[in-house]
Amino acid sequence: MHSIWESASFHRRPQLAVVGGGIVGLFSALFYKRRHPGHHVQVLERGPHPSGASVKNAGFACFGSPSELLSDMAHEGLEAALARVEERWRGLQELRAELGDEHIGFEASGGHEIYRKDDALYPRVAEGFDRLNADLRSIFGMDAFHWDDGAIARFGLGGVEHMIRTQLEGPIDTGRMMIALLRKAVESGVAVRPRSAVVAVEDAADGVRLAMLDGTAIEADRVLVCTNGYTGSLLPQLDVVPARGQVLLTAPIPGLALRGTFHLDEGFYYFRDCKGGVLLGGGRNLDIAGETTTAEGVTDGIQHALEDLLHEIILPGRSFTIAQRWSGIMAFGSESKSPIVERASDRIGVAVRLGGMGVAIGIRVARRAVDMMG
Numbered sequence: 001m002h003s004i005w006e007s008a009s010f011h012r013r014p015q016l017a018v019v020g021g022g023i024v025g026l027f028s029a030l031f032y033k034r035r036h037p038g039h040h041v042q043v044l045e046r047g048p049h050p051s052g053a054s055v056k057n058a059g060f061a062c063f064g065s066p067s068e069l070l071s072d073m074a075h076e077g078l079e080a081a082l083a084r085v086e087e088r089w090r091g092l093q094e095l096r097a098e099l100g101d102e103h104i105g106f107e108a109s110g111g112h113e114i115y116r117k118d119d120a121l122y123p124r125v126a127e128g129f130d131r132l133n134a135d136l137r138s139i140f141g142m143d144a145f146h147w148d149d150g151a152i153a154r155f156g157l158g159g160v161e162h163m164i165r166t167q168l169e170g171p172i173d174t175g176r177m178m179i180a181l182l183r184k185a186v187e188s189g190v191a192v193r194p195r196s197a198v199v200a201v202e203d204a205a206d207g208v209r210l211a212m213l214d215g216t217a218i219e220a221d222r223v224l225v226c227t228n229g230y231t232g233s234l235l236p237q238l239d240v241v242p243a244r245g246q247v248l249l250t251a252p253i254p255g256l257a258l259r260g261t262f263h264l265d266e267g268f269y270y271f272r273d274c275k276g277g278v279l280l281g282g283g284r285n286l287d288i289a290g291e292t293t294t295a296e297g298v299t300d301g302i303q304h305a306l307e308d309l310l311h312e313i314i315l316p317g318r319s320f321t322i323a324q325r326w327s328g329i330m331a332f333g334s335e336s337k338s339p340i341v342e343r344a345s346d347r348i349g350v351a352v353r354l355g356g357m358g359v360a361i362g363i364r365v366a367r368r369a370v371d372m373m374g
Ligand SMILES: Cc1cc2nc3c(=O)[nH]c(=O)nc-3n(C[C@H](O)[C@H](O)[C@H](O)COP(=O)(O)OP(=O)(O)OC[C@H]3O[C@@H](n4cnc5c(N)ncnc54)[C@H](O)[C@@H]3O)c2cc1C
Pocket: 019, 020, 021, 022, 023, 024, 025, 044, 045, 046, 047, 049, 050, 051, 052, 053, 054, 055, 056, 057, 058, 059, 060, 061, 062, 196, 197, 198, 199, 226, 227, 228, 229, 230, 234, 244, 245, 246, 247, 281, 327, 328, 329, 330, 351, 352, 353, 354, 355, 356, 357, 358, 359, 360, 361, 362
């Protein structure tokens, strides 16, 4: 039994309901509201706050390491690979302009790819290095990458022979970024409903019916599904493969010299300085089948591999303790690396499958989704 005030203010039928309050869902809701200020826009988020990859990630504001970009160019062709880099780069610029560097904690401390002794990647990257910089000049107007072997010792890294640096990347504070985005969406008039898990999305006679986990239902004129790695339970026909990523963070390390973001082994491992310690993630390649899941959790095998990397490469000869471990769920395609932004029906849109680059492309995917919803 709702009062008239509840019905009119809290249970208004939304013109647009967005399922999922991650970076894509919140930016989509914000941009749609800006375009349609009179419309009621509601974000339905299953967690007590945004609870997906957007609050679990490593906070790399990056556009791709040299080995990844060279591999993409070889497999997909130059044009497609450059288009993806440009999309990431424009996304990062738009994210920083929209929320402000101060609010997202962006640090211009640089991005790096490191190569161990006898690393099979190194000769490939060294051979393609000049061509890569030349190809990327159309996007960056400068050489994006530089060899920086001299800084390896300064960062305290062990067993690393070569390092490439770009000054165009850096870390952000993911939590602050999401709070800034959430605040902006709410201030623009978007209604965000936490603890609102949707279990089914169905076309109805004059709109879309959302069945909720608590047994109630919500009717909306139109719905945009932004559930990324969790999309399979709502729209199983889409090619969205969940992929868990595990992370650990050390306690603060006195005198830590490491600064910036770092990629290793074709991006299968990534680390950065964070809150005075080292944040390290990756190792999914050690158990692809086991990590193809939407279940949160960490496993001994992958966590041990991450700790071995700390001992051997990142903090050689230093003692450290692990302060925190967590996981997050990404979404990949079985064939494609591109996001899905499409209509599932006239009234239901989908914007999912952000891969490992949602910080960079999330805002651009949201803009495309809003264009699609009209
Ligand atoms: C460990 C890890 C490290 C990463 N590191 C980086 C990085 O350094 N840089 C980078 O660019 N990208 C990184 N990523 C990828 C990036 O975080 C994602 O691409 C991006 O956050 C995806 O945003 P999203 O809004 O599409 O999805 P999500 O953030 O997952 O949002 C989906 C939302 O939907 C909600 N939801 C799901 N199902 C339902 C339902 N049925 N009803 C209601 N709500 C629902 C979830 O709770 C969640 O809040 C990383 C990801 C992980 C997991």
